[in-house]
Amino acid sequence: MNIKVLILALLVALITSQQYSISQCDCSQLLSEDDCQKNDMIKCQWDSTKKTCKIQDTTTNPVINYAKYCDNFKEMECPKQKPCSNCGSYSACAWVDGQCTFFTDCTAFNKTTDSDCQAISNKCITDGTHCVEIDTCDKYKKQQSCVKSLFGSLCYWDTKNNNCVDADTCDKLPIKFQTDKECRHEIQSCTAKSGGGCVDSGVNCSDQSLEIQCVWDQSMKMECYWNGTQCKDRICDNAPTTLNTDDSCQLFKTDGSCTTKQNGGCITRTTCQAASIQAACIKNSTNEDCYWTGTTCVDKICSNAPTTLTTNSACAAFSKGCITKQGGGCVLNGDCSAANISTACVKNINNFDCIWEFNLQRENMCKCSKIQYYS
Numbered sequence: 001m002n003i004k005v006l007i008l009a010l011l012v013a014l015i016t017s018q019q020y021s022i023s024q025c026d027c028s029q030l031l032s033e034d035d036c037q038k039n040d041m042i043k044c045q046w047d048s049t050k051k052t053c054k055i056q057d058t059t060t061n062p063v064i065n066y067a068k069y070c071d072n073f074k075e076m077e078c079p080k081q082k083p084c085s086n087c088g089s090y091s092a093c094a095w096v097d098g099q100c101t102f103f104t105d106c107t108a109f110n111k112t113t114d115s116d117c118q119a120i121s122n123k124c125i126t127d128g129t130h131c132v133e134i135d136t137c138d139k140y141k142k143q144q145s146c147v148k149s150l151f152g153s154l155c156y157w158d159t160k161n162n163n164c165v166d167a168d169t170c171d172k173l174p175i176k177f178q179t180d181k182e183c184r185h186e187i188q189s190c191t192a193k194s195g196g197g198c199v200d201s202g203v204n205c206s207d208q209s210l211e212i213q214c215v216w217d218q219s220m221k222m223e224c225y226w227n228g229t230q231c232k233d234r235i236c237d238n239a240p241t242t243l244n245t246d247d248s249c250q251l252f253k254t255d256g257s258c259t260t261k262q263n264g265g266c267i268t269r270t271t272c273q274a275a276s277i278q279a280a281c282i283k284n285s286t287n288e289d290c291y292w293t294g295t296t297c298v299d300k301i302c303s304n305a306p307t308t309l310t311t312n313s314a315c316a317a318f319s320k321g322c323i324t325k326q327g328g329g330c331v332l333n334g335d336c337s338a339a340n341i342s343t344a345c346v347k348n349i350n351n352f353d354c355i356w357e358f359n360l361q362r363e364n365m366c367k368c369s370k371i372q373y374y375s
């Protein structure tokens, strides 16, 4: 028992003295990775590329707090945890030697695939030899890591200067890009080219020489249309004459601003009256219904209903709020007095009951009034 206590006391003394001696050094005096990382009197950080111990970068946060925090995570979650406000979408933890610890550096790990590096921390990708931290393009030293920057924009490997730069012009975008959409997603003024990769978009649609480029003008203000041989502005007037329905013209220009016209093709949608054929007589430019009378197109409003409609329900089906009227046709409901025929006299616009009051002496005095309820 006494011996155990003595040994314990000696151990404590030993540890204390070691800590004491370590605290007398500065980080640069610690020559092994082990000494550098395991001492906790002064905050040091091992630089595995330079093989030196340096004072811990204060931006990389307190190891002590996060070590405890990181302890909580399993292998799959560990590389993705982001507890600190300045980590962006990147993890403050890393999966190392079967446990989740505070992340310090990617380069300590010799891994040759991105997925192996990502399994340690989502901050790490490979450069083909070891892991490196996801960073700005100019920080990548090897072609393999030169793909994407910290900000999500693409990088470009300049084979002349053997360096990694921002893919900031159309010609630096990846050759694997096949479509206008992929190119513009990276740089708005780029479009696709044949054989893959991107090229500066033509200024106007008419400047786009290939069908794969004929999607937008350079500023993406005008959509383009390929007529089979040429690229044109996607405007109603440029629609092919094979389009002969309102629907097909709406598909041609999806903002709905075109309708069809006589002999096919599309025209800008304006008033119902402007439509000279039934196929174009659907809606006006404020999206209100039109009505084809058999010869002309008119607004689908009560006063334009045919006289063949002689009931309130037929009028209501024609257009909302219509009631029938003397002689057939419809009128917009309002007060009870809007009805000037007994069959129309049912309810006023506010849904109050109306009554047709007979005046036997003077029939022209008959009128529709609101029913008065007396209590």
Ligand SMILES: *[C@@H]1O[C@H](CO)[C@@H](O)[C@H](O)[C@H]1NC(C)=O
Binding pocket: 108, 109, 110
């Ligand atoms: C990583 O590889 C380098 C040589 O490229 C080697 O010196 C180093 O010891 C390796 N590190 C680990 C942790 O295996």
Ligand SMILES: *[C@@H]1O[C@H](CO)[C@@H](O)[C@H](O)[C@H]1NC(C)=O
Binding pocket: 203, 204, 207
């Ligand atoms: C593009 O079109 C506009 C007007 O439609 C014209 O003024 C301009 O010169 C055209 N630009 C090119 C490069 O063709």
Ligand SMILES: *[C@@H]1O[C@H](CO)[C@@H](O)[C@H](O)[C@H]1NC(C)=O
Binding pocket: 227, 228, 229, 230
């Ligand atoms: C495309 O438009 C051009 C110019 O208007 C015209 O010469 C050509 O015949 C059109 N091509 C087709 C297939 O309609």
Ligand SMILES: *[C@@H]1O[C@H](CO)[C@@H](O)[C@H](O)[C@H]1NC(C)=O
Binding pocket: 270, 271, 272, 284, 285, 286, 287, 288, 289, 299, 300, 301
């Ligand atoms: C569309 O029709 C409605 C009536 O249904 C009318 O009030 C409106 O002025 C019309 N708009 C145009 C642009 O013709």
Ligand SMILES: *[C@@H]1O[C@H](CO)[C@@H](O)[C@H](O)[C@H]1NC(C)=O
Binding pocket: 325, 326, 331, 340
């Ligand atoms: C009933 O109203 C309609 C339309 O408001 C009108 O044309 C008609 O002359 C009216 N009839 C009578 C009897 O007031």
